[in-house]
Amino acid sequence: MTESGKGGILANARVLIIGLLVVILIPGLALVFGAIGNSVNPEAQEQPNVLVNSTDSCVSCHRNTTPGIVSQYGHSTMAAANVTCTDCHEVAESYPGAVEHEGTWVLREPTTAKCETCHQAEVAQYNQSRHGLPAYVAMVGAEALDEDLLAIYEAIPEGGFNPDRSRNALFHMEGPEITRFACESCHNIGKPAPDGSVGQCTKCHLRHEFSLEQARKPETCNNCHIGPDHPQWEIYQESPHGIAYATDGENWNWDAEPGTLTVEDFPAPTCATCHMSGFGAQGTTHDVGDRLTWYLFAPISERRPSWQDNQVRMQSVCQECHNANFIEEFYTDADALVEAVNGWVQESREIIAPLRENGLLTDEPFDQPVDFIFFDLWHHWGRTAKFGAWMQGADYVQWHGAYEMLRELAELREYVEETMAEYEASNAIEDAGEANAATGG
Ligand code: HEC
Ligand code: HEC
Ligand code: HEC
Ligand code: HEC
Ligand code: HEC
Ligand code: HEC
Ligand code: HEC
Ligand code: HEC
Structure with missing residues (x-):
């Protein structure tokens, strides 16, 4: 385009260079400043x-x-x-x-009572859920509640279920120097405040931004739903849903208006989609138990009081993306896995029963190595196998689940056989001694 004539070549070249500088430099600078702006404050x-x-x-x-x-x-x-x-x-x-x-x-720290002045529905749902008082009671025990709080706790339909008597033992053994940074960081999600209201909304709505994107992202839940005893985050990451999130999540519609979410916004689900978000035909809920069938966290899982309704709600989320037969079969198979794990935990109880019957286990929790084996068997591996099946993490069902359970069943059997043999041998010696004393020999 500069071949208009020999005399004009120099002038044209100068124009071209200036032109090029303008074309390259200005958008370049804009990009550089844009990038700086972005890294300083992407929300801006x-x-x-x-x-x-x-x-x-x-x-x-x-x-x-x-x-x-x-x-x-x-x-x-x-x-x-x-x-x-x-x-x-x-x-x-x-x-x-x-x-x-x-x-x-x-x-x-503004309490849920302050939020409640404008968000009654969310606070009411939250208070019905195990993120409310049950999470706090799981840590400290119901003895820590005053009369009013105890009444609220007992009125939560799925709240009072606490099958494991020694569940607060570690909290009391470890003491406040430790638990302030451990149990409390997670279980204070249900802590009562001085004004009598319950819970900490800012565990998920990180302070002052109250961003929907942040609350909906699974990293928010992984603050607590992580680790050997409840690895929901790790399981999610290895599931097809988590893979979709990791590979394509940046294109999802994170700020969509609540209650209106569809597969157009989220082609695969996050924790919030399955457990909380209004999705397809399902309304938004802050009751995270509202769609659950089983008490999976329990040593031996039972179905929840209103499990049929809960199940319909969860399945309606699945059905936005999967067909009904697929979901029916999946539920039948996962129910069967829960029963199988229940069977193994029941077996572990039967294995150690002779120790209990003969007073060979102390009353103190967590003072004998066998206490830890017995506890890990259901609390880590049994739960992990169940969570892995329901949320599509095969590695957790197998190598951090079933396999570890089999290994610990074998260890328990050996320990109990040896301990009982020693006990019977020492009884036999005593009996022989008594018999000798009686016959005067
Ligand atoms: C004249 C300045 C000033 C004004 C006006 C002011 N604050 Fe503060 N505020 C402070 C300072 C300084 C602190 C202490 C900050 C620190 O310790 O880092 C503080 C602390 C706080 C704290 C933490 C309190 C604590 O004890 O930990 C809260 C909450 C707070 N302000 C809220 C408010 C609110 C709400 C208003 C309006 C009603 C307000 N502030 C008005 C200066 C002010
Ligand atoms: C929607 C409710 C809400 C609004 C509006 C709000 N805050 Fe807060 N603020 C909170 C909550 C909840 C906490 C305690 C959270 C926690 O500690 O986890 C808090 C904590 C604080 C603290 C103490 C915590 C710290 O890290 O120092 C200060 C200071 C504060 N807010 C100042 C402000 C100021 C200033 C404004 C207005 C610009 C404001 N807040 C608006 C809910 C709110
Ligand atoms: C004075 C009333 C008022 C109080 C108090 C209040 N909120 Fe809100 N909140 C609102 C309103 C209004 C909106 C709607 C903003 C919108 O979507 O336009 C909202 C929206 C929200 C959202 C959704 C944000 C979004 O992007 O759609 C969250 C989360 C939230 N509030 C949490 C809280 C929490 C947690 C507290 C207590 C710590 C609280 N709010 C206290 C009035 C309030
Ligand atoms: C990293 C966060 C975290 C820490 C630390 C933590 N927990 Fe938990 N805990 C959870 C989560 C998440 C669950 C829910 C598991 C589920 O429902 O599948 C849970 C479940 C439980 C349960 C079973 C639920 C129930 O109500 O019976 C008990 C009991 C419990 N925790 C007690 C404790 C005690 C005691 C400590 C400290 C010694 C502790 N937890 C430390 C996050 C944590
Ligand atoms: C377990 C994490 C979690 C906790 C704790 C939590 N929220 Fe939320 N909240 C969410 C998620 C996720 C959403 C977005 C739901 C969706 O996808 O539409 C949300 C959305 C909201 C909204 C917007 C809802 C709407 O329909 O416009 C409000 C308001 C809100 N939360 C208030 C609260 C209040 C108040 C509390 C404390 C009582 C609280 N949240 C505690 C996770 C949480
Ligand atoms: C600050 C810690 C914390 C965060 C963050 C958190 N949870 Fe929880 N969650 C808990 C604890 C503790 C329990 C166990 C309560 C109990 O059963 O005693 C729990 C229980 C649950 C349960 C089982 C409820 C039941 O009825 O058994 C579900 C489902 C759940 N959380 C989902 C979520 C989702 C989804 C998110 C993120 C949007 C989330 N949680 C964020 C601490 C947390
Ligand atoms: C595809 C949907 C889906 C996704 C995604 C998902 N979950 Fe689940 N989750 C389920 C189902 C289904 C169950 C088993 C429910 C039952 O009992 O019927 C479950 C069980 C749980 C439980 C056990 C509750 C109990 O009874 O102990 C917790 C806690 C939980 N999920 C938290 C999470 C967290 C945190 C994430 C993200 C890291 C997540 N879920 C991702 C569907 C999902
Ligand atoms: C928003 C869409 C969406 C929702 C909701 C959803 N899924 Fe998925 N699901 C997917 C995608 C995408 C995949 C990966 C592609 C595939 O395998 O079809 C997948 C894969 C799966 C797989 C693995 C299939 C295989 O062949 O390995 C199972 C199992 C599954 N989902 C179960 C569920 C269950 C149970 C629910 C409800 C609790 C659910 N999904 C909810 C989108 C969804």
Whole structure:
């Protein structure tokens, strides 16, 4: 395009170079600055900070004292809907837990009672679920609840089920120096607050951003649903659903309006899709037990009181993507696996029964190696096998599940046989001694 004539070649070349510089440099610079902008604050592009020009007194001062909090909150849809710092934080002087602050009274940690003023449905569902008081009781025991809380706890239909008497033993053995960073980090999801309301919404809605994308991503659940005894996160990662998430998740519609989600938004499910989201015909719920058939966490699993209705709800989620026969067969097979694992746990109980009957197990939990073997057998491997089957993690059903159970059944058998043989031998010696004493020989 510059071949217009010999005399013009130089001038044309100069124009071309300048032109090229403009064409290359300006978008290049834009890309560079864009990238910097992105790495500093990726949210900024989706949802502008609505508090930039706010003259609210909390915001004005906290812009300097805690700029992170103001920035996060500024990008939330709640800030855009004019919900203010005071809506959550400000309380009357007499309110339980109130601290004096800048001429008013505030809560350091706004409770679910504050959220409830605007989100009754979510709080009610949450309180019906095992994320509420049952999660706290699992850790500390029902003895820790006062009369009012005990009444709430006992009224939760699927809440009171606690088959394992020694479930709080580790909490009490380890002591607060340890448990503050261990059990409590996870089980405080159901902790009661000084005002009597229950739970910590910010375990999933990480503070001040209240982002749907963050709450819906499985990494949010993996804060707690991880590890040898409840590896739901690891299982999900190796499942076809988790693979779809890992390989294509960035294209899913994470901020879609709640209650309207379809396969167009999520071609494969996350934890939230199956357990919480409104998906297809199913409404959104904060009761994470609402779609469950079994008490899988129990040593020996039983069906839940309203398991038929729960099952219909879960299957209706599956059926958005799988056909009815596929799901029916899957449920029949997974039910059979639960019964098989129940059988092995029952067998382990029968194996150690002679130790109990002859007083060879101490009353103290976790003071003999055999206590740990017996516990791991159902608490780690039995549960893992069940979770693996229901959420498509074959490795967890097999090598972290069934195989470990068989190994520990063998260890238990050997231990019990040896211990009983020693016990019987020492009894025989005693009997012989007594017999000798009686005959005077
Ligand atoms: C004049 C400045 C100023 C104003 C106005 C102000 N704050 Fe603060 N606020 C602070 C400072 C400073 C801290 C302490 C920060 C720290 O310790 O890092 C604080 C702490 C807090 C805390 C934590 C309290 C604690 O004891 O841990 C909360 C919650 C809070 N402010 C909320 C609010 C709310 C809500 C408003 C509006 C009603 C507000 N603040 C108004 C300066 C202010
Ligand atoms: C939708 C409710 C809500 C709104 C609105 C809200 N907060 Fe909070 N804030 C919370 C919750 C819940 C916590 C405690 C969370 C926790 O500790 O896990 C908290 C904690 C805090 C803390 C103490 C925690 C810390 O890390 O220092 C400060 C300070 C604070 N908020 C300031 C603000 C300010 C300033 C605003 C307005 C820009 C604001 N909050 C708006 C719910 C809210
Ligand atoms: C004063 C009323 C009010 C209070 C108090 C309040 N919220 Fe909200 N919240 C709203 C409104 C209004 C919206 C809807 C924003 C929208 O979608 O436009 C909302 C939306 C939300 C969302 C969905 C965000 C989204 O992007 O759709 C979450 C999550 C949430 N709130 C959590 C909480 C939690 C947790 C608390 C307590 C710590 C709380 N809210 C306290 C009024 C409130
Ligand atoms: C990493 C987070 C985490 C830690 C740490 C943790 N738990 Fe859990 N715990 C969970 C999750 C998640 C479940 C739910 C498993 C399920 O439903 O399948 C659970 C289930 C339980 C259950 C069975 C449910 C019930 O109500 O009977 C008990 C009991 C329990 N935990 C007690 C404890 C105790 C005691 C500690 C500390 C010694 C502890 N947990 C530490 C996350 C944790
Ligand atoms: C176990 C994690 C978890 C906890 C704990 C949790 N939420 Fe949510 N929340 C979610 C998820 C996931 C969604 C998005 C559901 C969906 O996909 O539509 C959500 C959505 C919401 C929404 C928007 C719902 C709608 O239909 O517009 C509100 C409001 C909300 N949560 C409030 C709360 C409150 C209040 C609490 C505490 C009582 C709470 N959440 C505790 C995970 C959680
Ligand atoms: C802060 C820790 C924590 C986080 C985060 C968390 N959970 Fe849980 N979850 C628990 C504990 C603890 C239990 C066990 C409660 C019990 O049975 O005592 C539990 C139980 C459950 C159960 C079984 C409920 C029942 O009725 O047996 C489901 C399903 C569940 N969670 C799903 C989720 C999903 C989905 C997410 C993420 C969106 C999530 N959880 C995030 C701690 C957590
Ligand atoms: C494809 C749907 C699906 C996905 C995705 C999924 N789950 Fe599940 N989950 C199930 C089914 C089905 C069960 C068994 C329910 C029953 O008892 O009928 C289950 C069981 C559970 C349980 C055991 C409850 C008990 O009784 O002990 C927990 C906890 C749980 N899921 C958490 C999670 C978490 C966390 C994730 C993500 C890391 C996740 N789930 C991903 C469908 C799903
Ligand atoms: C949003 C769509 C979606 C939902 C909802 C969904 N799945 Fe899937 N599922 C998939 C995709 C995609 C795959 C991987 C491709 C395939 O194998 O068909 C898959 C694969 C599977 C597989 C493995 C199939 C194989 O051949 O290995 C099983 C089992 C399964 N899902 C069970 C379930 C169950 C049970 C539910 C409900 C609790 C469910 N799915 C909910 C999309 C979904």
